[in-house]
């Protein structure tokens with residue numbers, strides 16, 4: 001199970017995250033309205049960090065996304081909002097970074113509307129629909145994923161907390177395309193500051209449950 005920890009920003013907190021949690025992915029949020037927003041001044045400091053970095057964008061322009069990939073050394077791009085298939089196709093021809101399409105989940109998911117993205121994205125990420133576009137700390141009803149029709153892997157996001165590990169693994173038994181989890185606001189002491197102990201506990205629990213299943 002892949003682990004992404006999102007909304008990182010503070011140098012000491014990032015150092016502890018990398019050495020003590022060692023997530024597969026670290027998310028940097030480039031949405032100016034987010035309380036976890038990472039500004040350009042952080043680029044030099046964050047670029048060389050020994051972890052794969054995911055840039056989180058909400059309806060951002062191609063030029064700005066490409067600039068941030070270069071500036072921060074991003075390995076993946078998480079696209080929130082309503083970017084079209086054409087936009088994603090065009091972007092895929094201009095970067096080697098992975099492209100992740102976020103699906104904001106309300107009551108149901110229109111699977112057909114996602115088909116066009118399949119050739120251009122590495123994975124989907126399912127998050128709870130919210131006016132703020134993310135970081136709500138709220139879960140959606142995971143039952144809507146039971147009809148997931150694609151082979152492509154996806155990450156589960158939206159309000160995951162310290163108690164979620166067992167349920168996530170149970171869902172993965174049902175839907176093997178579930179390849180990882182995205183942890184954010186429920187693991188924070190303050191916006192942009194993660195509680196390393198909570199993250200370590202979650203990871204240990206995940207590994208323990210996975211190996212004793």
Ligand SMILES: O=C(O)c1ccccc1N[C@@H]1O[C@H](COP(=O)(O)O)[C@@H](O)[C@H]1O
Nearest residue numbers: 006034133134135136137158159184185
């Ligand atoms: O966290 C934010 O502030 C944020 C703002 C705008 C878009 C995405 C954002 N974060 C993403 O939201 C999900 C779920 O977070 P949570 O667990 O519900 O707090 C996660 O994918 C973050 O990358």
